[in-house]
Amino acid sequence: MLDESAKGVFAIAATPFAEDGSLDLDSTDRMVEFYLDCGVAGLTILGIMGEAHKLAPEESVAFTKRVMASVDDKVPVIVGVSSPAFNSMADLTKQVMDLGAAGVMIAPMGGLNTDEKIEGYFHSVCNALGSTPIVLQDYPPTTGVWFSTPLLTRLFADLPSLKMLKHEDWPGLRKITQFRAAEAAGAHRRVSVLIGNGGIFLPLELARGVDGAMTGFAFPEMLVQVCDMFAAGEREDAEDLFDAYLPLMRYEQQIGIGLAIRKETLRRRGVISTAVTRAPGPALDRDDQAELSGLLSRLDRALASQTRDGAFYSPVNKTD
Amino acid sequence: MLDESAKGVFAIAATPFAEDGSLDLDSTDRMVEFYLDCGVAGLTILGIMGEAHKLAPEESVAFTKRVMASVDDKVPVIVGVSSPAFNSMADLTKQVMDLGAAGVMIAPMGGLNTDEKIEGYFHSVCNALGSTPIVLQDYPPTTGVWFSTPLLTRLFADLPSLKMLKHEDWPGLRKITQFRAAEAAGAHRRVSVLIGNGGIFLPLELARGVDGAMTGFAFPEMLVQVCDMFAAGEREDAEDLFDAYLPLMRYEQQIGIGLAIRKETLRRRGVISTAVTRAPGPALDRDDQAELSGLLSRLDRALASQTRDGAFYSPVNKTD
Amino acid sequence: MLDESAKGVFAIAATPFAEDGSLDLDSTDRMVEFYLDCGVAGLTILGIMGEAHKLAPEESVAFTKRVMASVDDKVPVIVGVSSPAFNSMADLTKQVMDLGAAGVMIAPMGGLNTDEKIEGYFHSVCNALGSTPIVLQDYPPTTGVWFSTPLLTRLFADLPSLKMLKHEDWPGLRKITQFRAAEAAGAHRRVSVLIGNGGIFLPLELARGVDGAMTGFAFPEMLVQVCDMFAAGEREDAEDLFDAYLPLMRYEQQIGIGLAIRKETLRRRGVISTAVTRAPGPALDRDDQAELSGLLSRLDRALASQTRDGAFYSPVNKTD
């Protein structure tokens, strides 16, 4: 079960589809294996990147079941259960927890535009979900719901089932410092903070005190290495490695089409069979494909120029 | 099947729940009977007011089935099938059309922020749904998607399965005039236009050329009478009747709590057994209840003071 | 100077322009006289309705000076000084207070999306403006800034220069009750609460405990009478009078074009010389003009049918 000590990289998993848009469970197995090979500390499925809102409830359960079987208890699995209705949220939570999930992730519904409303919402959520461990997703660019640090402090102080903050406010560096300071001052117990936003500020966020990353960047092995190097005190080396990937990571920072870029990158790496997203969804055209190829070639060269002990690049081969 | 000649009042139906939040199918029967007694020309179910996004897919189908059985082909039934995924939309559409629905209503998903994106979206929707008759819901205050008149004209000219415009832009009076003018000029075929926004501008909109109303106001018999009187040329009388209800109608114009007001009014009128909404949802407190009682009493007195031939007030009794 | 005991109707004044868009100071005199004849308790100038953001700083000062001269200390005048920059806000505040204003009104700048940010903002504002009496404008539909009741309570408890809440949250009835309850419980001193939103919920809001209205409805004499009748305990009569105006008041509830409706109504009543708004701004077309005429005729008839002692209708004549 997920607890406040979680750290490292939780990969946000895509949901693989066949050409006809149906669930691709064989790719699902391969994808899980890939993430485990990358050294992730956990997996998060059915998030926004997982196109959860485009799955029928029975598909969500079938996909979760297959992931749990492939993971085989090697790492904790968190399942996104955000929903406009508490009963649907509670139903899916019960099903995935019964299947062996370590916890659930919840982004607030839209329209919660004051501290008071957000606070009431999460009290109700925690009440509805009992003792299930919960990741609170603070992602205002997508949800339109804004959390101040004092509000986060109150929530984590009052609600013991909140175990982790997924931090993807933007800008949000100062917020991390403030959150950790409140924690240090005893305002709430120490909880896990993993960052999102595609990982684009990861080294700065690690320096500010977060425990790792939860994001869908298509090279999770780099995120793992960066977290490990930071933990080992090799901060400058970690940033060197990170910066080699930054041009590609920036390229993923394109709302909408970013998902297509990630799926295509995973496809090229042999992880999933198609880059299909469910309609209405993004797809890369010929120009985008060429652009991505160029960025991946540049990444190869940048990594080759980093002469160090040991390989920084995953053995999983990228293929066009 | 719904076509471009539809007119009159299509009641947007609530979805009745029991105290425990489960579907209340007995109230559903009573509600259908109530709407038919009110003289509505059609019913619309599973809209925003119907809390459609809080129903599991199988609940949506079960509710539709019960409504169709109660309606027994007396009036056409339109079913809301808006969804972030085209496959879910198509699945639900097929199921409800097989059950005898006359057509479906679609509000665009969020994020369609240019004419080009909206146009592409509805072309895809119509392609996905084949020949199913479609009501296009133009409701920017809730969807955040804005339609210009030229865009509506192009959509109705190009997509023959769009049969009706549900107009609830605000302000939108001039838009009705422009839309009808484009139609008169031959820019697109004549289509049905029903208005929403709780009906609050209905007389002005009828004067501007709409065919009726599609809204969930808890006294649909008044809407029916107003439309009939307008059709009969009794415009001032129609407005007199309408204005008597306006204080209550304005009271419903409270986003969020408006749904609770409507359900409670239907409950007081004996139409449904509870005013329960699914969590997280609005509920009336003691002050709200007293306020509603006051407004309903004032409505009674206002109607009593209108000395005319024939009763303007429905035989369905309102009870506290 | 404005203090916490303010009550009654503060008319939000238009800014009259000549046909060429220049300030029309003769109409300004006439308008002030009109408002005073209507029995208003105060005036508010340079608000959103006053097109303040379309005036050059020297025009704002010139207009204020003329209003102050016409008012001649008969009622307090509040001046809108909202600005993205504190120095501009402080400069204009100093100038208008030197001219004799009773206080200033401030709507928060956009982007204040947490309680913490809003709180910091108003602390800074109060610090920048010293002891100037301030009206806090809580108007989320326009500002996008949302105040919870606990936040309002903290602000009014901590900041003595905040004297009045202009309440125009929507829905907002329950908020009034909560705010007054916090006050009754001693959470903050008793302050003045005037409502906005075009006055459309005024009777309900008076019943919930507000002190009056601050709005630009073109028949302020009715608002004055309704407040007076409520104060005298004649609540049902007050609502009867109010409801006669409600169809027109609802017609004004059209964002954008509402300003043109108000200016045209004032023009027809002989108050200002033109209905010109500064570009880009709304204007009525022939259909709108006819619609307004119809509503004003219906208002005349509705008032004529109210057979009471004394006239409910202002002696100021409406002319087409």
Place this chain on the structure above:
Amino acid sequence: MLDESAKGVFAIAATPFAEDGSLDLDSTDRMVEFYLDCGVAGLTILGIMGEAHKLAPEESVAFTKRVMASVDDKVPVIVGVSSPAFNSMADLTKQVMDLGAAGVMIAPMGGLNTDEKIEGYFHSVCNALGSTPIVLQDYPPTTGVWFSTPLLTRLFADLPSLKMLKHEDWPGLRKITQFRAAEAAGAHRRVSVLIGNGGIFLPLELARGVDGAMTGFAFPEMLVQVCDMFAAGEREDAEDLFDAYLPLMRYEQQIGIGLAIRKETLRRRGVISTAVTRAPGPALDRDDQAELSGLLSRLDRALASQTRDGAFYSPVNKTD
């Protein structure tokens, strides 16, 4: 005068303030000299980065006058004149054009939520400003106004005074390709396209056919070199140089605080005397300062490791 052939880098200039918040005209001279030394093709003042909305009209004119004197006709100067009122926009335009500006830049006001409204707005703007050359700023993340490619094509086809598109839609790479394709197909004359968004996609955008950048990144000399190298066909070298700055450029991509980062970087480089922004505005705290120092040190090392002919780094010294 600005025309459709403009290319290269137009630096968006900050507005330097003294510690007390007053205009710092000595720093203004030094800043202009710095930008010219960097090899910029033009300057843009009084944009969003220039805190234009926090300047009094007379300050805007005084600052423009000083910039024009320092530039001394060496490069064209564009002045931001966006305003909610056309008369203010026209007044400022006249004043700055009389002072020798090459053109003006206009971001649409908020609330233009359909193609039709945007099109009407720019027709009115062009009508109000006569033959003044105009840069159309397409910056939806800040303005909330979204331009489709077909709309841009119509605008540039119909309005000859629109000379340049400042492109900062996001994601926007495909839009550039579409815009240039429409141009190549003869849908509108060839116009200048400069990109914004802090320059973060510059190499990809140059490859897609833009003419340069208009942004406030604090190392404009790099932008100039990248554009020059691209023009010379040295694309991979250009990207190598660009990527060295990318970690810092990403750091600037923090809405709000980004302005403080730019001003502080310019201060450290000796360009302006203080990093002061006008209240309410962002400021760096001790942690932010240390973070910036780290990123600048890493930039130094990254540039040092690029062993090429000639210096890639500006002679202007960065100092802590």
